[in-house]
Amino acid sequence: MFERNGRLVLAWTGVAALAFVSLTIGAGTLHLEELFSGSGGNASALLRESRVPRTLALVLAGSSLAIAGLIMQMIARNRFVEPATAGTAESAALGVLAVMLLAPGISVLARMLVAGGFALAGTFLFLLILRRIPHRSALVVPLVGLMLGGVIDSITTFFAYRYDLLQSISTWMAGDFSGVLAGRYELLWIGFALALAGYLAADRFTAIGIGETFAVNVGINYNRVVAIGLLIVSLITASVVVTVGLIPFVGLIAPNLVAMRMGDNARRSLPWVALTGAALILLCDIAGRVVRYPYEIPVGTVVGVVGGAVFLALLLRRERQVG
Amino acid sequence: MIEAISVTKRYGSSVVLDDVSVKIPHGGITAIIGPNGAGKSTLLGVMSRLIAPDAGHVTIDGMRVDQTPGAVLARRLAILRQDNHIMLRLTVRDLVAFGRYPHNHGRLSLADRDIIEQAIRQLDLDALGDRYLDELSGGQRQRAFIAMVLAQETDYILLDEPLSSLDVQKSVQMLGLFRTAADELSRTIVIVVHDIAFAANYADRIIAMRDGRIVADGSPDEVIRQDVLEEIYDVPIGVHHVDGRRLLAYP
Structure with a gap:
């Protein structure tokens, strides 16, 4: 028990260290000594307006997406599902486009709720399709999700092309934190609060991950827990897509890495999943900022490359186990 | 007591449970036997609220399972299925x-x-x-x-083929455990079993099903008889008593 807490503290420290690194790098030079000299300078303004919001946004988005991924995996009872391989994220992006076309003036919160509604509908469609596939194998499930995501994505692209919005929509298709400033990321707190709510229901998500019969036997209302889970996943995805854009793979990799080390009991693993998600996205964002300094590679791209490789490794590992 | 009242369940055009009524009073081990497709697992599923019947209903200690909150039932009844x-x-x-x-x-x-x-x-x-x-x-x-x-720790424990992946030693051990749970903790145990010999020697009561109906229901003495077994399985199975145990001879 003590050892476990010790390791968790260590992990917290690691994420805090990454967060600190994230605070200190960027195109503008940060002179930390200005903070203490009281000479005014622009260090505190830079931190307050840009670096702290960006770092917070990374941590919030990374941990929320990781938890959303875990919940999605429990609902679909499949390891390889996450918002970006279940049509959820693409549907949220379609929702954003719908808002831009039909009600461009509405508030960001309303925009997030619309995107969340689209995400919910898209994910529900994914589950409906899954239900109709008999004897599905573990690998077919994410393939179905990727295909559904592709179809939704092409609908978005079609309308964006027709209405000359391709440029704007690309912002939502590739996650990027370079535009995060104070006042422009706060929606992510809502996603994070929902992720915390998911933690409160951790046992219920584990139970539905074991199976419907199992959950019903211990007195859990299966359909209600699935519905709540879908709502949490959709709104988290929407909050991230609306704020910084689509970030793939975090929800896939973080839960899988943690499960390998410490199993799937969500009550125990969820804090680790959240920390892993935060660390992963901080690392990728830092890498994106450093590789061609002072220019940036969007985090969505970096995560895509890193995540794609890890995803492949996970699939191959799985194949070996099965075969 | 678990009571099923005129329960019918269809899948498409095939009737899996055909107007089944049965009472399982508190205590003891009840075994449900019968050939494949007789409706044994479905009956267990309906009793434990996992499967909704097309007609009829089930009560547990007077509570209708389709109307009682799942959390309440989960403290009275436990169900374990095959998969x-x-x-x-x-x-x-x-x-x-x-x-x-x-x-x-x-x-x-x-x-x-x-x-x-x-x-x-x-x-x-x-x-x-x-x-x-x-x-x-x-x-x-x-x-x-x-x-x-x-x-x-529920009063009722429903198990679908609990012995399916166990060897003989573990099966006997498991049945001994059920016996203890029934006798000393006054649990009510209902098991679906394939092996007639286990049912014959360990159950207090045997319910035999065929084609979605209950065709025999009683103590092992009443059910484990050549004429009754032939009616259930369509094969003549000899029943012999050796050292107070029932020995089954398959043709």
């Missing part, structure tokens, strides 16, 4: 701990921990408590699920 394939990596102890969920909603008390450890011991899983289920053999996994159901 226990799980994708999650959970330890045996994690799984057994879920048996306490209906009572504590995830907050394990010291008493809960005792009950969990006891169930693990009873199923001979002491050495495997921290092992992941996906690293275990089918029989060990089966025992872990049964430990979980026992930790649930």
Whole structure:
């Protein structure tokens, strides 16, 4: 028990260290000594307006997406599902486009709720399709999700092309934190609060991950827990897509890495999943900022490359186990 | 008492349960036997609210299972079905701990921990408590699920083919455990079994099904007879009594 807490503290420290690194790098030079000299300078303004919001946004988005991924995996009872391989994220992006076309003036919160509604509908469609596939194998499930995501994505692209919005929509298709400033990321707190709510229901998500019969036997209302889970996943995805854009793979990799080390009991693993998600996205964002300094590679791209490789490794590992 | 009243269940055009009425009073071991497709598992599923019947209903201690909150039923009745394939990596102890969920909603008390450890011991899983289920053999996994159901401490325990992946030694051990649970803890145990010999020698009551109907219902003396078995299975199965036990001779 003590050892476990010790390791968790260590992990917290690691994420805090990454967060600190994230605070200190960027195109503008940060002179930390200005903070203490009281000479005014622009260090505190830079931190307050840009670096702290960006770092917070990374941590919030990374941990929320990781938890959303875990919940999605429990609902679909499949390891390889996450918002970006279940049509959820693409549907949220379609929702954003719908808002831009039909009600461009509405508030960001309303925009997030619309995107969340689209995400919910898209994910529900994914589950409906899954239900109709008999004897599905573990690998077919994410393939179905990727295909559904592709179809939704092409609908978005079609309308964006027709209405000359391709440029704007690309912002939502590739996650990027370079535009995060104070006042422009706060929606992510809502996603994070929902992720915390998911933690409160951790046992219920584990139970539905074991199976419907199992959950019903211990007195859990299966359909209600699935519905709540879908709502949490959709709104988290929407909050991230609306704020910084689509970030793939975090929800896939973080839960899988943690499960390998410490199993799937969500009550125990969820804090680790959240920390892993935060660390992963901080690392990728830092890498994106450093590789061609002072220019940036969007985090969505970096995560895509890193995540794609890890995803492949996970699939191959799985194949070996099965075969 | 579990009471099924005129329960009918259809899948498409085939009738799996055909107007079945049965009462299972408190206590003892009841075995449900019958050929494949007789409706045994479906009856168990309807009794435990997992399957909604097309007609009729089931009550447990007077409560209709389709109208009683799941959380209430989970403290009275436990059900374990055949397919226990799980994708999650959970330890045996994690799984057994879920048996306490209906009572504590995830907050394990010291008493809960005792009950969990006891169930693990009873199923001979002491050495495997921290092992992941996906690293275990089918029989060990089966025992872990049964430990979980026992930790649930319900009056009624419904088990669908609990012996299916166990060898003879473990099957006999398991039946002994059911006997103890029924006799000393006054649990009501209902099992679906394929092996007639186990039912013949360990059950207090046998319900035989065929084509969605109950065709025989009574003590082993009344059901385990050549004429009755032939009616159930369409094969003449000889029944002999040796040293107070029933010996079945397949043709």
